Amino acid sequence: MSTHDYAHLLPPTYKTTIAGWLTEDTPSFDYGGFVVGESQKTATLYCKSAGVLAGVPFFLEVFRQLGCEVEFHYKEGEYLDPAGGKIKAATVRGPARQLLLGERVALNTLSRCSGIASASRSLVLLAREAGYKGIIAGTRKTTPGFRLVEKYGMLVGGADAHRYDLSAMVMLKDNHVWATGSITDAVKAARKVAGFSVKIEVECQSEAEADEAIEAGADVVMLDNFDGEGLRVAASSIKQRWAGKGKSVLLECSGGLTKDNVKSFVCDEIDIISTSSIHQGTKHVDFSLKIDH
Numbered sequence: 001m002s003t004h005d006y007a008h009l010l011p012p013t014y015k016t017t018i019a020g021w022l023t024e025d026t027p028s029f030d031y032g033g034f035v036v037g038e039s040q041k042t043a044t045l046y047c048k049s050a051g052v053l054a055g056v057p058f059f060l061e062v063f064r065q066l067g068c069e070v071e072f073h074y075k076e077g078e079y080l081d082p083a084g085g086k087i088k089a090a091t092v093r094g095p096a097r098q099l100l101l102g103e104r105v106a107l108n109t110l111s112r113c114s115g116i117a118s119a120s121r122s123l124v125l126l127a128r129e130a131g132y133k134g135i136i137a138g139t140r141k142t143t144p145g146f147r148l149v150e151k152y153g154m155l156v157g158g159a160d161a162h163r164y165d166l167s168a169m170v171m172l173k174d175n176h177v178w179a180t181g182s183i184t185d186a187v188k189a190a191r192k193v194a195g196f197s198v199k200i201e202v203e204c205q206s207e208a209e210a211d212e213a214i215e216a217g218a219d220v221v222m223l224d225n226f227d228g229e230g231l232r233v234a235a236s237s238i239k240q241r242w243a244g245k246g247k248s249v250l251l252e253c254s255g256g257l258t259k260d261n262v263k264s265f266v267c268d269e270i271d272i273i274s275t276s277s278i279h280q281g282t283k284h285v286d287f288s289l290k291i292d293h
Helices: 013-025 031-036 056-065 096-129 147-156 174-180 183-194 207-216 228-242
Strands: 040-047 069-072 087-095 135-137 170-172 200-204 220-224 250-254 272-274 287-291
Touching: 013 056, 013 096, 031 096, 040 096, 056 069, 056 087, 056 096, 087 096, 096 135, 096 147, 096 287, 170 183, 174 183, 183 200, 183 207, 200 207, 207 220, 207 228, 220 228, 228 250
Parallel strands: 135 272, 170 200, 200 220, 220 250, 250 272
Antiparallel strands: 040 087, 040 287, 069 087
8 A cells, every 4th residue: 555645636625625515415504403512522433334445535624624623543545344343433523513514424425435445446456366467547437526536536446547537638539530530630639739748548449440549649549348359359469560660559448347357358468447337336335423422
């Protein structure tokens, strides 16, 4: 596990985002808060299902904004396994009303982020066991308004976050090519405005399309929706054909990859395996927050 603190990646705006979540959850009267009042209480964060702990900075910031103190008993990135019971993952102290104001926002974020980190780590380990030495990456199929948390979870789980948004790199998919007229025209137009500092990736359905993309100057070629054997044949052929021709390109595969079939896609010629299975429809890690009594 990295010794770096992933929280240092977060932009200052994440605090404003969290303030917005709290506003959304209590847009007017806090009836439950009226009931419990301001008495000082201690609450325990329990982990009740196995998974990677991720999303700690978001959890901390929720309660910081509400004037509460949080002490985590495990480090972010650790794998927690309650083995059918529950683990005391953190202690939260503050006014009862504030603890309950932050409870659901903090739990939802932590549970979702931990679920993505767990799925990411699982897929990476499966690929490594199969001998894959390349990059396992997520995709941009993230939830609007929640992308930061989901991409963060991928990183904590050991996966590459891939491009963060449309501005992070150029991804020319079939619709871009059809709208432009050709892969060559699309790549040339993109390079004109993206300059030298932004990578250009092209989604390709065949070796011929891959060759055209490489010739046009693409930095990354995505072999989309190839089956395992077809992928290995195509990737090997492309790499051999362009070896020594002064074209440095990465090959990526994507489309339908899951933990159940990722081993069939592993081959030395593929530099990047990308999948949405590590963040779409992933199971949450079960956390609960209970006031001590």
